[in-house]
Amino acid sequence: MQSIITDKLLDRELIVYLPDDYDDGEKRYPVVYAQDGGDLIDPGQSGTLRAIKQLTARGELPGIIFVGIVPFDRNDEYTPFATPNIFEPGKLFGAKAAQYASYLAHTLKPYVDGRYRTLTDAPHTGIMGFSLGGLISVYTALLYPSVFGRIGSFSGSFWYPGFTEWVRELEIRNAGQRLYMNVGHAEGAGRTTGQQWMVPNHGTIYERLLQTGFTRSTASMTVYESDAHSFSKGVLYVPDAMKWLFCHS
Numbered sequence: 001m002q003s004i005i006t007d008k009l010l011d012r013e014l015i016v017y018l019p020d021d022y023d024d025g026e027k028r029y030p031v032v033y034a035q036d037g038g039d040l041i042d043p044g045q046s047g048t049l050r051a052i053k054q055l056t057a058r059g060e061l062p063g064i065i066f067v068g069i070v071p072f073d074r075n076d077e078y079t080p081f082a083t084p085n086i087f088e089p090g091k092l093f094g095a096k097a098a099q100y101a102s103y104l105a106h107t108l109k110p111y112v113d114g115r116y117r118t119l120t121d122a123p124h125t126g127i128m129g130f131s132l133g134g135l136i137s138v139y140t141a142l143l144y145p146s147v148f149g150r151i152g153s154f155s156g157s158f159w160y161p162g163f164t165e166w167v168r169e170l171e172i173r174n175a176g177q178r179l180y181m182n183v184g185h186a187e188g189a190g191r192t193t194g195q196q197w198m199v200p201n202h203g204t205i206y207e208r209l210l211q212t213g214f215t216r217s218t219a220s221m222t223v224y225e226s227d228a229h230s231f232s233k234g235v236l237y238v239p240d241a242m243k244w245l246f247c248h249s
């Protein structure tokens with residue numbers, strides 16, 4: 001049975017999912033750091049974890065440790081620049097992404113590597129999230145390419161003001177990373193809050209990555225049928241994304 005452990009580091013709650021055979025020996029495992037408390041593999045929200053376990057049982061995917069990171073305030077921690085908060089008029093997004101990314105790379109990962117039997121190198125270390133969680137996952141991995149070698153963005157909020165410009169200007173140092181991202185074909189259509197740029201910005205960022213060391217063999221973008229920002233649709237792609245990220249060299 002998959003072990004689910006509630007852990008804590010510096011007052012931040014962590015939800016750790018250990019593979020079925022974790023207690024059977026001394027094997028070490030890849031780790032995926034998942035935003036929003038690990039909502040993408042939460043058994044209460046989807047069948048993703050069950051599907052991943054089935055892939056592992058069939059030998060199609062290695063056992064993976066998932067670390068769900070509960071945010072203090074996702075509108076602050078997952079946003080890289082201070083811009084008007086479209087969800088809370090009159091407020092700004094907190095723009096604490098740089099501090100949060102540093103925490104993941106320099107505080108959380110060493111803690112997890114010391115507490116659990118992990119494979120510590122970048123090719124065995126992933127990061128993923130949905131929506132703003134996808135945005136912060138890509139942002140963090142591009143800042144720390146030697147730490148996070150496997151990236152999953154599911155309907156990442158690439159509409160966020162200034163993000164495509166940041167990617168264009170960043171000196172991207174691809175150290176063998178692999179990136180999977182998806183988006184609904186009409187997400188943001190009809191919006192007037194900047195979210196109308198959701199799909200075009202995915203294309204812009206993807207093309208930028210292909211110009212800076214990524215290839216179509218190391219960066220994948222899936223556009224699926226959806227006219228809304230849908231967790232229930234985006235999450236369906238997580239098992240195949242894990243196979244693509246961790247079962248190819």
